[in-house]
Amino acid sequence: MKGNKIVIIVAQIFAYILAIILIIQLWKSLVGGTWAVEDVILAFVVFNLTATFTMFGYLMYVHVNLSNKISKIDAKIESHVSWHRGHDSKLKK
16 A cells, blocks of 8 residues: 555656646747747646546545445444344344
């Protein structure tokens, strides 16, 4: 789990750095700057893919943790309900 968390953090840092570079280049291209419009558009597409995969990785990490927690709670509730069923059947006898 720690390896997945490190990968997610590195991907987020990469996405933030790429976003800062894109904002700077977009500003430069509006002012008469360095990159052609096609290069800026391509960079935004790459940023979009990076952000998408970063969010997907984060959601998978959250989903795994959430599934484990839900299964633990489900087991506790199931044992509690079965205890009540066993307790009720003893009273009816």
